[in-house]
Amino acid sequence: MYQTLFVMKNAISFLCLFWLCVSGQVQAQSFVHEPSSTYEWPTDEAVLQSLDKWRDQKFGIILHWGLYSVPGIVESWQLTSEDWITPDPVRTYQQFKDWYWGLIDEFNPVQFDPDQWAQVAQEAGMRYMVFTTKHHDGFCLYDSRYTDFSVAHSAFAQNQKADVARYVFDAFRKRGMMIGCYFSKPDWHSEDYWWNAKATPNRLHNYNISQYPERWNRYKSFVYNQVDELMSRYGKMDILWLDGGWCTPPREDISLDSIVDNARRHQPGLIVVDRACAGKHENYQTPEQRIPDHQVTTPWESCLTMTYDWGWTDHPVYKSPAKIIATLAEVVAKGGSLLLGVGPNPQGIIEDGYVVRLREIGRWLKANGKAIYGTKPTPVYTNEQRSIWFTADKDGSTIYGIVPPSEGDSAVARTVSWLGNQPLKGCRMRVLSTGKPVKWKTDLNGLTVVQLPNDYKKDEGLVLEFKIKK
Ligand code: GLC
Numbered sequence: 209m210y211q212t213l214f215v216m217k218n219a220i221s222f223l224c225l226f227w228l229c230v231s232g233q234v235q236a237q238s239f240v241h242e243p244s245s246t247y248e249w250p251t252d253e254a255v256l257q258s259l260d261k262w263r264d265q266k267f268g269i270i271l272h273w274g275l276y277s278v279p280g281i282v283e284s285w286q287l288t289s290e291d292w293i294t295p296d297p298v299r300t301y302q303q304f305k306d307w308y309w310g311l312i313d314e315f316n317p318v319q320f321d322p323d324q325w326a327q328v329a330q331e332a333g334m335r336y337m338v339f340t341t342k343h344h345d346g347f348c349l350y351d352s353r354y355t356d357f358s359v360a361h362s363a364f365a366q367n368q369k370a371d372v373a374r375y376v377f378d379a380f381r382k383r384g385m386m387i388g389c390y391f392s393k394p395d396w397h398s399e400d401y402w403w404n405a406k407a408t409p410n411r412l413h414n415y416n417i418s419q420y421p422e423r424w425n426r427y428k429s430f431v432y433n434q435v436d437e438l439m440s441r442y443g444k445m446d447i448l449w450l451d452g453g454w455c456t457p458p459r460e461d462i463s464l465d466s467i468v469d470n471a472r473r474h475q476p477g478l479i480v481v482d483r484a485c486a487g488k489h490e491n492y493q494t495p496e497q498r499i500p501d502h503q504v505t506t507p508w509e510s511c512l513t514m515t516y517d518w519g520w521t522d523h524p525v526y527k528s529p530a531k532i533i534a535t536l537a538e539v540v541a542k543g544g545s546l547l548l549g550v551g552p553n554p555q556g557i558i559e560d561g562y563v564v565r566l567r568e569i570g571r572w573l574k575a576n577g578k579a580i581y582g583t584k585p586t587p588v589y590t591n592e593q594r595s596i597w598f599t600a601d602k603d604g605s606t607i608y609g610i611v612p613p614s615e616g617d618s619a620v621a622r623t624v625s626w627l628g629n630q631p632l633k634g635c636r637m638r639v640l641s642t643g644k645p646v647k648w649k650t651d652l653n654g655l656t657v658v659q660l661p662n663d664y665k666k667d668e669g670l671v672l673e674f675k676i677k678k
Pocket of ligand 1: 283451496512518
């Protein structure tokens with residue numbers, strides 16, 4: 209059911225958006241997580257440097273974990289009564305909310321093993337991470353001074369690792385990964401966002417701000433303070449990944465300027481990702497569950513789930529390693545990074561279904577990572593058939609042609625060809641993972657035609673390495 213929910217989410221969000229546009233209530237852009245249309249380069253030198261470093265990492269993990277993981281339902285969203293949500297079959301809306309808030313007493317991940325998470329991510333070849341410190345439901349996966357709705361007041365409170373976020377960040381940092389803090393700007397548990405005296409028809413704050421300005425001001429301080437504690441207490445942070453794109457001016461102004469200035473006082477060079485809100489606080493763009501059609505040369509990241517949900521469910525349908533590797537190749541060739549969604553289970557570990565697939569991706573990256581990490585996009589990034597994706601080394605003289613693994617029973621292609629990225633005359637072209645040379649020629653139309661080696665296996669794919677004229 210939640211899978212269906214997920215699939216319906218985009219379609220229905222679109223309908224909501226349409227309705228809201230028609231009714232003139234909101235500006236289209238910021239309501240759903242549509243990618244923003246314009247990019248603004250940061251001016252802070254330290255931020256530019258972090259961005260440069262981040263753009264070399266290419267592959268990261270986003271971990272959704274929270275109260276919703278306990279029953280394995282969609283992350284937070286059932287708390288809204290938006291039309292795209294299938295209501296709980298037995299509980300009334302109020303009963304559902306009460307039950308959901310009550311999950312705090314069931315959150316007890318006794319096997320919580322952040323080191324396993326970090327190890328799995330490292331084995332997969334992931335180089336950065338983003339962790340949900342607080343999703344829209346408001347449940348904090350860290351011990352916040354500003355609310356009791358947190359792990360520190362959950363059934364897990366007495367555990368030594370109750371300040372969950374600290375242990376998660378430390379485990380990944382220990383393995384050399386860049387650290388990203390996911391934080392939801394809206395908070396449906398806060399009485400200053402969703403005031404209990406009123407109905408909660410949708411994701412937005414549920415009262416008139418001009419009528420109750422003190423309430424909204426309290427909310428602003430709350431967000432400021434929570435971001436302050438996350439940025440000051442948990443060591444070096446590289447990315448502040450702010451979700452809830454509808455929570456932005458003019459509808460919901462949380463004075464993000466001061467929040468970000470303060471965050472950067474603690475974390476110089478911090479990359480801030482105010483998702484789907486174009487402007488100076490969206491240091492990279494985040495198309496969700498999709499890849500842009502063309503190459504995009506400004507910084508961006510596709511976030512995609514590894515199953516059909518962000519969080520854990522008891523009926524996961526996994527995407528295959530071949531599919532994920534092909535996605536990674538396409539994303540990187542188009543100039544972006546891939547942030548892959550994984551949901552740890554209610555006991556606190558990443559289950560085998562994820563682990564075996566992630567390891568397989570890691571094996572491919574071990575052999576072929578040179579074509580991914582630290583590469584630059586090259587203007588000719590694919591061929592007409594989209595059967596090969598090109599990346600280049602930093603100075604643009606070496607090209608990597610990634611023929612990704614493919615599944616299914618289609619015949620094995622024996623050749624691959626492309627226009628542009630023409631190999632230097634007489635240059636040796638080789639298979640990156642084995643070093644073996646391959647035969648190639650330029651035909652009369654200027655097409656480079658490569659004979660794939662006899663031992664080529666389509667479920668493994670391969671990477672061609674060659675020089676071009678700069
Ligand atoms: C979407 C979902 C949100 C999720 C996020 C992750 O915006 O609505 O629940 O956390 O994607 O990218």
